[in-house]
Amino acid sequence: MHAGHFRTEHDLLGDREVPAEVYYGVHTLRAIENFPITGTPISIYPELIKALAAIKQAAALANHELGLLDKPRCDAIVAACQELMAGKLHEQFVVDVIQGGAGTSTNMNANEVIANRALELLGHQKGEYQHLHPNEHVNIGQSTNDVYPSALKIATWFGIAGLVDAMAILRCAFEAKAGEFADIIKMGRTQLQDAVPMTLGQEFSTYAVMLGEDEQRLREAAMLICEINLGATAIGTGITAHPSYAPVVLRRLREITGIALETAPNLFEATQDCGAFVQLSGVLKRVAVKLSKTCNDLRLLASGPRAGLGEINLPPMQAGSSIMPGKVNPVIPEVMNQIAFEVIGNDVTVSFAAEAGQLQLNAFEPIIAHSLFKSVSHLRNGCLTLAERCVKGITANADRLRATVENSIGVVTALNPYIGYANATAVAQEAHATGGSVYEIVLRKGLLTKEQLDRILQPETLTRPAPLDVLVKPQ
Incomplete structure (x- = not known):
């Protein structure tokens, strides 16, 4: 079996020398050898390795329960799978994340690692497959075509849970700032032009609410990927599997993962349809787009510090220039923007890959997996980084914010209910033409008293609907 530091293994293409230690x-x-594409092995995604191990463990237990796998082999396979789920031997998962074959290389990588570790546990040498075989025992009753998509869904489910937790941390950071800035008045803007007053707290509360909405959308998308096709084997007929295998392996897999998985009602459809991945990718794109918009706002509000808006200060993270002394750039929002661009591109990839499948199987699930895992992982890391290294350290330039309100023509909109639209328009036109303040023009025209103006222009009055008793009725 062994020659030097190699062992000889055989497949349908012939014999090959495999390093003895692997x-x-x-x-x-x-x-x-076939897929030197990215140089990135599937071990970069530990959730995928753990999901594959969970499926192989569930399959071994199910096949033993159904009388197809003896107890010593079952116990050895289960023990090897539990080691993988504990994080061991992940470095042995070496196939490239982008691969042909609809994930067969990934499935066989798992079968071989589990078989060889199980052989060791049984007291045999690696490669002595006459005692326990990757296909005959580890892969019994299975096909790549039901194992791989089911593993993707389980791995993605765990990834989504981590992403939702990270989004909640970021949401709480924005909520804390919304409370901190609740009484700081500023000008709102539409189309980058002065609009009407608001509070900085109201502005930051928007970012928190947007995140909360997307947390819920992700939870909904996660429900769709709880439907698996395990038991379909090659195309949905269940060929080579025990007639009772599907419900038994489902029960075992639920116990192992703690996920409320369901067997798809039509295994033919579930084996070829990637709709759940498309739906999830779309939600990830939604999250990315809104986070990027938020980061655009943060960069704009912090622009300056003297020649821009300069309404808020982002915490300085690093020197911003190799030539301009003292320059500090908004590097954390910038990295979040770039993550968003990547996620949007990943969504396009998932869409093309899902559409490109033919007949009873989609051969392009490896690139779907790679795209989804990148999106989930990078968004999670981005949310945590944005919360810890940016949002929590934001401060407000309250005096500057109030000054822009007092000097803005847009504040005249708040006077509409008190002096009417026609008078307010005349005041706005004069203020724009002369550079005078709305406050002074309203006083000079005698439209309101100083006491009335001071009351109207208080933050609590400017940033909420006007009382009914002061509304001007149309003539």
Whole structure:
């Protein structure tokens, strides 16, 4: 079996020498050679490795329960899978994240690592497959075509949970700032032009609400990926599997993962349809677009510090220029923007890959997986970074904000209910033409008293609907 530091393994293409110390086998070796694409192995996604191990463990337990796998082999496979779920041997998952074969290389990488570790636990050498075989025992009753998409869904479910938690941390950071800035008056803007007054707290509360909405959308999308096709085997017929395998393996997989998984009602549809991945990718794009918009706002509000809006201060994270002393750039919002651009591109990739499948199987699920895992992981890291290294340290330039309100023509809109639209328009035109303040023009025209103006222009009056008793009725 062993020659030097190699062992000989056989597949349908012939014999190959596999390094004696590795846990993967000949199928994985050929995949390494065939797919030198990104240089990034699937081990970069530990959730995927754990999901594959969970499925293989559930399959072993189900097949033992159904009388198709003896207890010693079952126990060894289960023990090997539990080690993988605990984070061990992940470095043995070496096939490239982008691969042909609809994920077969990934499935065989898992089968071989589990088989060889199980062989060791049984007291045998790696590669002694006559005692426990990657296909005959680890993969019994399974196909890549039901294992791989089911593993993607389980791995993505765990990833979404982490992303939702990170979004909640960012939402709480914005909520805290909304409370801190609740009484700071400023000008709102539409189309980058002065609009009407608001509080900085109201502005920041918007970002919190947007995140909260998307947390809920992600939870809804996660429900769609709880439907799996395990038991379909190759195309949905369940060929080679025990007639009772699907419900038994589902029960075992629920116990192992803690996820309320369901077997798809039509296994033919579930084996070829990638609609749940498209839906999830669309929600991830929604999250990215809104986070990017928020970061655009933060960069704009903090622009300056003297020649821009300069309404808020982002915490300085690093020197901003190799040539301009003292320059500090909004690097944390900028990195969030770039994550968003990537996620939007990933969504396009998922859409094309889902559309490109033919007949009973989609062969392009590896790129769907790679795209989704990147989007989920990078968004999670981005949310945590934005919360900790930016939002929590934001401060407000309250005096500057109030000054822009007092000097703005837009404040005249707040006077509409008191002096009427026609009078307010005349005041706005004069203020724009002369550079005078709305406050002074209203006093000079005798439209309101100083006491009335001071009361109307208080923050609590400017940033809420006008009382009914002061509304001017149309003539």
